[in-house]
Amino acid sequence: MRQELHTLHVRTHGKGLVPITRPVIDWVASTGIGTGLLTLWCRHTSASLTVQENADPTVREDIARYFEALVPEDPSRYIHDDEGPDDMPAHLRTMLTNTQLSIPVADGCPVLGTWQGLYLFEHRRMAHRRDIVLHIIGA
Amino acid sequence: MRQELHTLHVRTHGKGLVPITRPVIDWVASTGIGTGLLTLWCRHTSASLTVQENADPTVREDIARYFEALVPEDPSRYIHDDEGPDDMPAHLRTMLTNTQLSIPVADGCPVLGTWQGLYLFEHRRMAHRRDIVLHIIGA
Amino acid sequence: MRQELHTLHVRTHGKGLVPITRPVIDWVASTGIGTGLLTLWCRHTSASLTVQENADPTVREDIARYFEALVPEDPSRYIHDDEGPDDMPAHLRTMLTNTQLSIPVADGCPVLGTWQGLYLFEHRRMAHRRDIVLHIIGA
Numbered sequence: 001m002r003q004e005l006h007t008l009h010v011r012t013h014g015k016g017l018v019p020i021t022r023p024v025i026d027w028v029a030s031t032g033i034g035t036g037l038l039t040l041w042c043r044h045t046s047a048s049l050t051v052q053e054n055a056d057p058t059v060r061e062d063i064a065r066y067f068e069a070l071v072p073e074d075p076s077r078y079i080h081d082d083e084g085p086d087d088m089p090a091h092l093r094t095m096l097t098n099t100q101l102s103i104p105v106a107d108g109c110p111v112l113g114t115w116q117g118l119y120l121f122e123h124r125r126m127a128h129r130r131d132i133v134l135h136i137i138g139a
Numbered sequence: 140m141r142q143e144l145h146t147l148h149v150r151t152h153g154k155g156l157v158p159i160t161r162p163v164i165d166w167v168a169s170t171g172i173g174t175g176l177l178t179l180w181c182r183h184t185s186a187s188l189t190v191q192e193n194a195d196p197t198v199r200e201d202i203a204r205y206f207e208a209l210v211p212e213d214p215s216r217y218i219h220d221d222e223g224p225d226d227m228p229a230h231l232r233t234m235l236t237n238t239q240l241s242i243p244v245a246d247g248c249p250v251l252g253t254w255q256g257l258y259l260f261e262h263r264r265m266a267h268r269r270d271i272v273l274h275i276i277g278a
Numbered sequence: 279m280r281q282e283l284h285t286l287h288v289r290t291h292g293k294g295l296v297p298i299t300r301p302v303i304d305w306v307a308s309t310g311i312g313t314g315l316l317t318l319w320c321r322h323t324s325a326s327l328t329v330q331e332n333a334d335p336t337v338r339e340d341i342a343r344y345f346e347a348l349v350p351e352d353p354s355r356y357i358h359d360d361e362g363p364d365d366m367p368a369h370l371r372t373m374l375t376n377t378q379l380s381i382p383v384a385d386g387c388p389v390l391g392t393w394q395g396l397y398l399f400e401h402r403r404m405a406h407r408r409d410i411v412l413h414i415i416g417a
Contacts, residue, residue, distance in 0.1 A: 035142055039381075041389055043390070043391030043394065045393050052234065070209075094329075104144060104272050111180055114182075133382050190373075192369055195358055197357040200358075201356045201358050202369070202370065209348075243317055243412075250321065252409070276415065278281065
């Protein structure tokens with residue numbers, strides 16, 4: 001049984017879902033671990049992780065629109081706005097999605113379903129560099 | 140230290156919470172692992188996992204009603220509707236709940252609280268067969 | 279490779295976020311494990327876990343207000359009210375946040391980002407004692 005750690009750096013270009021399945025799968029393969037548990041940790045409070053359909057790009061448009069309505073960028077609703085009107089909504093959207101995902105690994109690959117893709121969900125308007133720590137334990 | 144993997148197949152019959160605590164606990168017991176970490180991964184983007192009160196069945200009715208209101212099946216709100224009006228709401232309800240749960244195991248059993256039950260949350264109207272991958276690592 | 283288990287008892291005083299970063303980090307340090315995976319499991323269906331900004335206290339006020347609006351304490355909406363009008367909203371707020379978090383550990387410390395703090399999110403009006411099971415596996 002052994003472990004590996006790695007940090008994935010992801011460039012974002014404003015709000016939206018950025019696919020990360022490929023670099024995550026590639027890193028798992030590079031560790032040579034066949035069976036184990038993979039964990040992704042997003043080190044931010046204004047960006048999050050999610051699993052979504054990887055086929056139809058309109059799904060991502062619908063997600064973006066839904067979250068705009070669920071957590072509106074309406075300054076009258078929030079006290080905290082140090083970094084602008086998208087600051088507090090970004091924190092809330094992060095809370096409602098995931099900061100962490102743990103995925104079993106079998107045959108050297110995370111056991112994603114056919115339609116499942118991994119995404120970083122950027123909640124800020126500006127471009128950012130986001131860090132996701134990857135950890136795997138297994139054999 | 141060792142690991143085991145297993146896939147739980149769950150039949151659903153339209154929207155709602157399906158209890159899975161019993162088969163999960165039974166599988167953990169069958170592995171013979173006393174202390175460890177159990178992970179559940181739902182391999183779908185239209186069904187999810189959740190932890191909820193296991194006593195009063197009206198809790199499940201309230202949950203169903205709440206999610207109908209939180210993510211309405213209103214076709215005018217979504218572009219993606221390949222599989223009908225419950226398609227995109229199913230993805231969004233999945234995002235707002237869990238695709239994965241990891242639970243410490245002590246004395247051969249997941250450390251659920253007295254009132255905690257594990258559920259598969261089906262978000263589609265039609266019956267489905269859902270796959271949940273179980274992974275345990277421990278000793 | 280080895281494991282440790284511990285239960286953290288947290289006193290709450292009505293609704294709101296209670297910081298738990300310090301006792302969690304201290305316990306990880308006490309295990310002497312340098313690299314591994316830490317898991318927190320909240321054993322309740324009316325309190326949850328979340329990761330949030332640890333700097334500006336107004337963030338916590340905004341979060342409290344947002345969740346009051348997202349899941350209103352309106353008795354006409356729920357059947358289940360065994361323990362009062364905050365009973366069912368507490369379950370729903372738990373579902374929308376986290377019962378569990380798993381965090382990679384490096385150099386003897388969870389890899390939290392600069393602005394990330396760990397919180398117990400109490401959803402009931404009354405004071406409670408909440409149990410969070412901590413599990414670490416690593417070397």
